[in-house]
Amino acid sequence: MRKPEPSSAAAGKNNKENNSNSKLRKGLWSPEEDDKLMRYMINNGQGCWSDVARNAGLQRCGKSCRLRWINYLRPDLKRGAFLPQEEELIIHLHSLLGNRWSQIAARLPGRTDNEIKNFWNSTIKKRLKNLSSSNGSPNTSDSSPEAKDHRVVAASRFIIPGQEHGMVPIYMDSTSSFMQSAVLSHMFDPFPALDIDQGGLTLPGAGGYYNANPCITQREIGVGGGDDCYNFGGNGGFGSGDVDIGVEGEIFVPPLESVSIEDQNIKTETTYGDSKNNNIYYNNINSILTCNKTNKNIKGESIIGVGNYFDDDQEELTMGDWDLEDLMKDVSSSSFPFLDYQS
C-alpha cells in the first residue's frame, strides 16, 4: 500500500501519463474515488481508461483506474480466502504456466492476477520454503504443521535421480524450476484425499471422487448463482462443464494416474524415495509424468527441475516452447475436466 498523495504526485520516471498531469493522485483510493469509478463503470462501461479517469472526475491516471477496477471494484470479484480447491488449482496451473498470473487468473473466476500473485508469493512460497527447511531432517516429524500435509512432506523428500542418497537443497525462488518441481509433486498427488487433518477421506477409486474439505459452508461464495455451493461455472460463464464444490466440498476429479506405466511402455531409470511407500508414490508420479510426455501437447520442465529428460528421445523443452492453448486443452480434459479453457 502506498501513502495517498493528495496532489502533485511524484510521477514515475517513465510514466508519460503521470508526467502529463502533475495533479494526478497516487496511493490509496478513497471511498469517494471508488464510488466515482464504480458509478462511471456501471453507467458507461469500460472504454479508454484515460477517458474513464477524466470523465469520471478522477484525478488518477488511466492505468490506476484500470488496476483499481480490475483488482478491487469489479462486481464479479470474489473476496475472501482462497479455498483449498482454488489453491490446488493455482498450484497446478503454476506448475504448468509459471508466473503467468494473468493466465492463471483467467482460469480462476473471480480472482485477479494480483490476488493470485500475492497469494503465491506469501502463502504458497512460504509453505514451500518451510518444507525446504524441514528437508534437512530425513525423519520429518508428523507433528509439525507441514508434516500434516503429506503432499508437502512428499515434496520435501523428493530425490533427484543420481542423488538418491542425499536430500536435495531447495533454493526458494518464485521462478526456480525446483519450486515448480516441488509443486509438481504436489499436483500429481496420487492420493489426494489423504489429508490427515481434513475430516474427509474418500479414496477416489476409479472415479476419483473425493471429499476434499467438508468444512466449506460459505453459502455466499458462489460465483454463478445462489446455490449452496461453490460454483466454478454455472452462470458465471466460466465454462460449459460446471463444477460444484458443494457444502461438503465434493469435487469430481478423475485420477491422474489413469494410465499405467506398463500401458505406456515407458522405461524409467529413476529411483525415487528411500522407502517402499515412497517408491510407490514417486513411481506413480513418474508414471504420470511420463504419461504426459506421451501426449505431445504436454511439454514441460522435468519434475526434478534439472531439465527434461525422457528416455525415448531426450527432448529438452522449455516453458517458451509450450503451446499454451493445446496445453490447457489437455489440462482441462485430463486433470480438471470441469474447466473449459476453450471459453
Added chain:
DNA sequence: AAACCCCGCAACCGCCTCAGC
C-alpha cells in the same frame, strides 16, 4: 502498555505489445 517484528496485500513501476497514424 509500548516497542518491535512480521506478513498480507493494495498499488505503483517499468517493460512489453499492439494498434492507429
Added chain:
DNA sequence: GGCTGAGGCGGTTGCGGGGTT
C-alpha cells in the same frame, strides 16, 4: 518503418494491522 499512446503484465514496494516480546 517509425512514432505515439493505451492496455496489459510481472515484479516490487511499503503501509498498516496483527502478533510477539
